[in-house]
Amino acid sequence: MSRDLMMDATGNDERLAPTYGAGQHRLKAERESQILEVSIGPQHPSTHGVFRMDVKLDGERVVQLKPVFGYLHRNHEKIAENGSYLAAIPYTDRLDYLCSMTNNWGYTLAVETLAGITVPERAEYIRVIMAELTRFQNHAGLVGFLLQDMGASGTPLMYAFREREKILDLFEAVSGARMMCNYLRFGGVRVDCTPEWMKETRELVGVLPRFVDEFERLLRGNEILMARTQGVGVLPRELAVNAGVTGPMLRATGVNYDIRKVDRYGIYDRFKFRVPLGEHGDVYDRYMMRVLEMRESISILEQALKEIPEGPVQDPKTKLRGLRPKAGEAYGRIESPKGELGFYLISDGTMNPYRYRVRSPCLINLTILEDMCLGQSVADVVVTLGSVDIVMGEVDR
Amino acid sequence: MLGEGIVKGLFETARNFLGSYVDKDRLVTVQYPEERHPLPEAARNFPFLLYDGDDPEAGLRCVSCHICEKECPPRCIYIEKSTDKKPDFVGKPQFYPARFDIDVSVCMSCQICVEVCPFDAIRMDKEFELSTDDRFGGLMWTKKELSKPNEYYQKIHPVEAAETDARRAEDVEKAKAKAAAAAAAKAAEVAKAAEAARADDEGAGKEPSKG
Numbered sequence: 001m002s003r004d005l006m007m008d009a010t011g012n013d014e015r016l017a018p019t020y021g022a023g024q025h026r027l028k029a030e031r032e033s034q035i036l037e038v039s040i041g042p043q044h045p046s047t048h049g050v051f052r053m054d055v056k057l058d059g060e061r062v063v064q065l066k067p068v069f070g071y072l073h074r075n076h077e078k079i080a081e082n083g084s085y086l087a088a089i090p091y092t093d094r095l096d097y098l099c100s101m102t103n104n105w106g107y108t109l110a111v112e113t114l115a116g117i118t119v120p121e122r123a124e125y126i127r128v129i130m131a132e133l134t135r136f137q138n139h140a141g142l143v144g145f146l147l148q149d150m151g152a153s154g155t156p157l158m159y160a161f162r163e164r165e166k167i168l169d170l171f172e173a174v175s176g177a178r179m180m181c182n183y184l185r186f187g188g189v190r191v192d193c194t195p196e197w198m199k200e201t202r203e204l205v206g207v208l209p210r211f212v213d214e215f216e217r218l219l220r221g222n223e224i225l226m227a228r229t230q231g232v233g234v235l236p237r238e239l240a241v242n243a244g245v246t247g248p249m250l251r252a253t254g255v256n257y258d259i260r261k262v263d264r265y266g267i268y269d270r271f272k273f274r275v276p277l278g279e280h281g282d283v284y285d286r287y288m289m290r291v292l293e294m295r296e297s298i299s300i301l302e303q304a305l306k307e308i309p310e311g312p313v314q315d316p317k318t319k320l321r322g323l324r325p326k327a328g329e330a331y332g333r334i335e336s337p338k339g340e341l342g343f344y345l346i347s348d349g350t351m352n353p354y355r356y357r358v359r360s361p362c363l364i365n366l367t368i369l370e371d372m373c374l375g376q377s378v379a380d381v382v383v384t385l386g387s388v389d390i391v392m393g394e395v396d397r
Numbered sequence: 398m399l400g401e402g403i404v405k406g407l408f409e410t411a412r413n414f415l416g417s418y419v420d421k422d423r424l425v426t427v428q429y430p431e432e433r434h435p436l437p438e439a440a441r442n443f444p445f446l447l448y449d450g451d452d453p454e455a456g457l458r459c460v461s462c463h464i465c466e467k468e469c470p471p472r473c474i475y476i477e478k479s480t481d482k483k484p485d486f487v488g489k490p491q492f493y494p495a496r497f498d499i500d501v502s503v504c505m506s507c508q509i510c511v512e513v514c515p516f517d518a519i520r521m522d523k524e525f526e527l528s529t530d531d532r533f534g535g536l537m538w539t540k541k542e543l544s545k546p547n548e549y550y551q552k553i554h555p556v557e558a559a560e561t562d563a564r565r566a567e568d569v570e571k572a573k574a575k576a577a578a579a580a581a582a583k584a585a586e587v588a589k590a591a592e593a594a595r596a597d598d599e600g601a602g603k604e605p606s607k608g
Contacts (some may be wrong), residue, residue, distance in 0.1 A: 079470075082467065083470055086468065086509065086513075087468060087469075087470040087509060088470075089507075090470050090505060090507035090509065091470060093507075094505075157409055157412065162425055166425075168438075171438050172436075172439070172440060173437040173438075173441060175439065176439040176440055176441035176508060176521065177440075177441060177506065178436075180505070180506065180507070182507045182508060182509075190512070191439070193494060197569060207422070214409055214412075214413075216409070217405060217406070217408075218409040220402070220404060220408045221401065221402030221405065222402040222403055222406050223399060223400060223401075223402050224404055225401065225402075226402075307591050319466060320512070320513075321464075321513050360486075
């Protein structure tokens, strides 16, 4: 009789009660609060590369999250230390492979500081134009991928990629490659932009606001987007500052820190632009930071394209091959689309850097992933990771 | 109203979908193997070696100086220097590569070799349909596969090639002028020597009359 009653799990509790022992009750309670360990990645579309998260779940809630990376480690720093100063530039392209131009800039800035190289006026303008185009296409792509992570598979991403493609075509026309540009050199840029290229860029910058408007109409006020992002993955301001988070992630928490304004490297002090700031530090604010920064990038591009002077693009005194800076050290940092990208170089007077170190914004922004995800559901982990904007090439180096 | 944002977004999608029939800006893709976007002139992928004239051996510009081999970031160029010399485009005897291999499975298309070459001998190609079924031998390009005539370079990079050709023509002119000047100097030297000899002869002839 008791056996039949035990099989009937949906039956009357009172009738079942005598057949359950104390042990049975404990087992049931354990089963209900069982901690499940799930490994998300390394090959998963939402992990943006080869990245793994060891997630411990209580039901749907995250109780522990351990980011595991290093799958894409390529020994970047040691390779650069064994090559000449020139040979490291193409390797910096492969750090954050979506933003090769800004990576080049960070490295060349460090070498220029180290060797005391000056950059001609026109080259400075070209650098700003390239950096802002890079920022635009990175942010457009990121918003597309973030929406893709939420389940809007295709549409926003493809619209973003359509615009990104136009910018990559411009990069290809001037540098020869769409993504691995290898365009900036210490002392300037490799080749000059032709007048036709300038004309095409002006035309493109003219139509970019239309794309941002369209993008905003597509997404702003979308109830699903708001439900999935507002109040999700909140990053407290104190934690962001203490963890060294930079870039749009830091500004989404309301901290006014943009290296273009703080350091005024290059010629950024000549342009009028605003730094968008968030308030809540959630995924929605981080998404809005990207959209607003795209608009500011367009404004910088318009100013730079209007003011760009004629002249040389490469300092003729600079020795590209066989550069031997005198012994010393230098740190060059720029506001890459993802945050503070820094290159630390020590020279011992030889042709190779004695020490070469990359301060990667992706890696440091990724370290606080657990703090943002605790207590959230698994689906929110994917969205939060998407809003951090990581590229594994830069995280693992 | 709940759902208003979604409806507004869907209007945008509809605008893009319908617009793709009329607006070229909204439909940017092409059917690849049949249709192709033209490549910009600066496009690059893998390096090749240039030679002048018709003979890839005699006209090869490379003088085997090993600069590209040393500067190549992933070290994918392998050069062996020749033991004998051959005349280059200005007639100066130079070494040439007995072996010049590029491992294209390692090459990362960075163009550093082109930038550092002082002899205009290596340039970037635009050819990108390069699949092979031999993953070792087929990806190790030898001198024979790498050598391409200057006419090919003029075809794929017209502006750059014109600049290079002008510079090289200038070098040839300079070399010719130098050779002519050297010849003239030599002739002058000979004439001077002859003059001196004649003067000596005359002096020698005069001496007895003086005495």
